[in-house]
Amino acid sequence: MFEYDFMINAFSASGIVAVVSGIVGYFLVVRGQTFAGHALSHIGFAGATGAGLIGLSPLWGLVGFTVVAGLGMGLLGERLSGRDVAIGVVLSLALGFGLLFLHYYTSFATQATAVLFGNVLAVDHPTIVILACLSAMILLALSILMRPLLFASLQPELAEAKGVLLRCISMAFLAVVGLAVAACAQIVGVLMVFTLMVGPPAAAQRVVTGLWNGLALAAILALAYVWLGLTVAFYTDWPVSFCIALLSGCGYLLSLAAPRQQIRVEGVMQEAHEL
Amino acid sequence: MNAAEFDGVTIRIGGRSVLSNVSLSVGDGEFIGVLGPNGAGKTTLMRTLLGLIRPSSGTVRVLGKSPVRGNPEIGYLPQVRTLMPALGMRGLDFIASSVKGERWGLPITTRADRRAIEQTLTAVGATALADRPLSDMSGGERQRLLLAQALLGSPRLLLLDEPLISLDPRHQEAVIGLVRQFCRDRGITVLFSAHELNQLLGALDRVLYLGRGQAVLGSIDEVVTAPVLSRLYGADINVVRADGHIFVMSRGRDVERHDHQHDEHAHEYHQHASHASSVPPDVPYRSA
Numbered sequence: 224m225f226e227y228d229f230m231i232n233a234f235s236a237s238g239i240v241a242v243v244s245g246i247v248g249y250f251l252v253v254r255g256q257t258f259a260g261h262a263l264s265h266i267g268f269a270g271a272t273g274a275g276l277i278g279l280s281p282l283w284g285l286v287g288f289t290v291v292a293g294l295g296m297g298l299l300g301e302r303l304s305g306r307d308v309a310i311g312v313v314l315s316l317a318l319g320f321g322l323l324f325l326h327y328y329t330s331f332a333t334q335a336t337a338v339l340f341g342n343v344l345a346v347d348h349p350t351i352v353i354l355a356c357l358s359a360m361i362l363l364a365l366s367i368l369m370r371p372l373l374f375a376s377l378q379p380e381l382a383e384a385k386g387v388l389l390r391c392i393s394m395a396f397l398a399v400v401g402l403a404v405a406a407c408a409q410i411v412g413v414l415m416v417f418t419l420m421v422g423p424p425a426a427a428q429r430v431v432t433g434l435w436n437g438l439a440l441a442a443i444l445a446l447a448y449v450w451l452g453l454t455v456a457f458y459t460d461w462p463v464s465f466c467i468a469l470l471s472g473c474g475y476l477l478s479l480a481a482p483r484q485q486i487r488v489e490g491v492m493q494e495a496h497e498l
Numbered sequence: 499m500n501a502a503e504f505d506g507v508t509i510r511i512g513g514r515s516v517l518s519n520v521s522l523s524v525g526d527g528e529f530i531g532v533l534g535p536n537g538a539g540k541t542t543l544m545r546t547l548l549g550l551i552r553p554s555s556g557t558v559r560v561l562g563k564s565p566v567r568g569n570p571e572i573g574y575l576p577q578v579r580t581l582m583p584a585l586g587m588r589g590l591d592f593i594a595s596s597v598k599g600e601r602w603g604l605p606i607t608t609r610a611d612r613r614a615i616e617q618t619l620t621a622v623g624a625t626a627l628a629d630r631p632l633s634d635m636s637g638g639e640r641q642r643l644l645l646a647q648a649l650l651g652s653p654r655l656l657l658l659d660e661p662l663i664s665l666d667p668r669h670q671e672a673v674i675g676l677v678r679q680f681c682r683d684r685g686i687t688v689l690f691s692a693h694e695l696n697q698l699l700g701a702l703d704r705v706l707y708l709g710r711g712q713a714v715l716g717s718i719d720e721v722v723t724a725p726v727l728s729r730l731y732g733a734d735i736n737v738v739r740a741d742g743h744i745f746v747m748s749r750g751r752d753v754e755r756h757d758h759q760h761d762e763h764a765h766e767y768h769q770h771a772s773h774a775s776s777v778p779p780d781v782p783y784r785s786a
Contacts, residue, residue, distance in 0.1 A: 367602050374599025377592065380576035381647075384548045386568025386600045432631055433591055434605065 224457045229344050233463070236346040236354050237449035240406045241419055243358040245445035247365065247403040248420035249438050250396065252428060254376045257421045259296055259397065262310045264404045264413040266292040266317040271338045271413070272324035281338060282353065285408055289401030297394030341412030341464045343453070350409065357406045364399050372396055373434065410449065411464045418464075419445050422471030426478035444474055499562050501526050501655050501687035502547055507556030509542055516542045518711040519556070524687060529678060530715070531698040532691035534708035535731060535753070540691040541577060543708065544657045548574060561654055568600055573653030575644050577660040589627040589635070590615055593647045614650060622646045622676055638669030645673065649680065656681060656688045662697065674701050695722065696743050722746070
């Protein structure tokens with residue numbers, strides 16, 4: 224299958240995006256903000272179709288909307304956390320606007336499916352370059368942010384007392400998530416970013432302990448899903464996004480069946496019991 | 499030098515004055531039990547010392563300086579309301595995430611950090627928790643882990659906000675004994691907030707009672723009296739002493755127990771739904 228340029232492009236683009244999605248998604252899962260990530264992708268849909276309407280590239284519309292929406296969600300912070308209803312309302316409103324923009328820009332309609340469900344087989348070389356740059360930015364930002372982000376995610380009250388600016392961290396992180404969502408939507412579409420951003424880290428977290436192991440496994444799983452998905456799609460002619468979603472779903476179900484890794488030592492339990 | 503000083507301090511949060519014109523000073527190395535009804539300002543007092551809340555008037559000094567966020571000389575155990583993520587994270591990694599956690603960059607634990615954490619865990623008798631995942635620990639073990647975390651970096655002042663909540667009586671006594679011993683040996687000043695006075699009787703040097711914007715600091719005999727507590731609670735309070743225990747009663751009911759069991763609806767500032775005692779209401783429990 225590598226005799227086709229479009230397959231090589233698809234493998235490169237999806238590989239880059241998968242690794243980044245797995246890593247960013249890991250923190251999304253740790254912070255319990257997966258639904259916010261989902262909402263960001265829907266807001267991105269309005270951005271993509273809106274950009275199409277005024278003649279801009281859908282990718283930049285997507286990036287612009289998700290990053291701004293991420294900053295906004297971070298700013299609202301605690302007032303928004305756990306507000307599933309508020310996020311849900313904004314999410315469907317954004318989809319509604321996306322539909323309106325589509326309505327007035329009918330020639331964009333064929334691309335709408337690509338935005339919603341992804342079209343990795345149509346990724347061209349310039350897009351790969353853009354995705355690589357986005358991914359580099361995401362990883363750079365995350366590597367600067369990671370230490371206070373982890374602290375603020377695990378123990379917000381203590382982190383605040385130790386001088387971590389919770390709101391700034393939250394805004395910066397959700398902006399990074401916005402970038403990742405935009406990149407991820409190029410592969411699996413805005414409706415299915417969960418398959419790469421939540422499925423792999425959620426499974427990884429159940430199987431291994433420790434931050435670095437979790438991050439590594441999340442990235443590896445995401446990479447495995449997209450490359451296997453592409454291969455399966457190539458030989459079966461099923462849609463790529465379906466194959467990736469299927470693998471991601473199966474991976475998560477399997478991780479549920481696996482017992483959570485626990486380090487149990489005789490005597491440790493004994494002593495612990497005495498505490 | 500005093501560990502903590504309040505001079506004519508008034509703190510208003512959302513238009514309500516939580517503390518009004520409070521003056522007190524806590525000496526170096528003292529173990530202070532912080533008590534009072536819900537919403538009396540126990541958490542607010544600690545957050546003020548941490549530099550998270552600015553008084554609207556008056557001056558606060560902590561260890562001789564103005565309160566500043568991120569003061570490394572203060573160890574803090576927040577009233578844990580954020581449910582710890584059910585991670586398979588090991589105890590040592592969990593604590594490590596808080597070490598210099600306010601700095602930018604990757605969360606890399608140095609060998610020196612690791613050694614310091616292990617030493618502190620050993621000091622509180624929790625060596626075994628280093629390698630166990632959080633999901634595997636009991637409430638008492640997690641609290642011990644958090645205590646070790648608060649003691650890390652040799653603080654001179656320790657702020658413990660309701661460290662006994664959701665622990666069973668046996669673990670409560672263990673935590674109190676541990677803090678008492680550790681801090682006395684090292685001359686660390688402790689502010690220990692709790693719902694129940696009796697458990698702390700053997701450990702505390704002085705008691706700080708908060709209520710209706712006021713604060714009274716003194717010995718048990720000075721503070722835990724009918725007139726003082728009636729003023730702080732704004733109700734007729736009787737103090738009954740029996741068999742080495744002190745019962746604070748209002749119209750025949752024990753107000754501390756009453757508080758304790760109904761604190762889900764009362765909120766102190768910035769404190770999420772708190773949960774009550776693990777002792778069922780129909781089982782009277784008193785520790786010596």
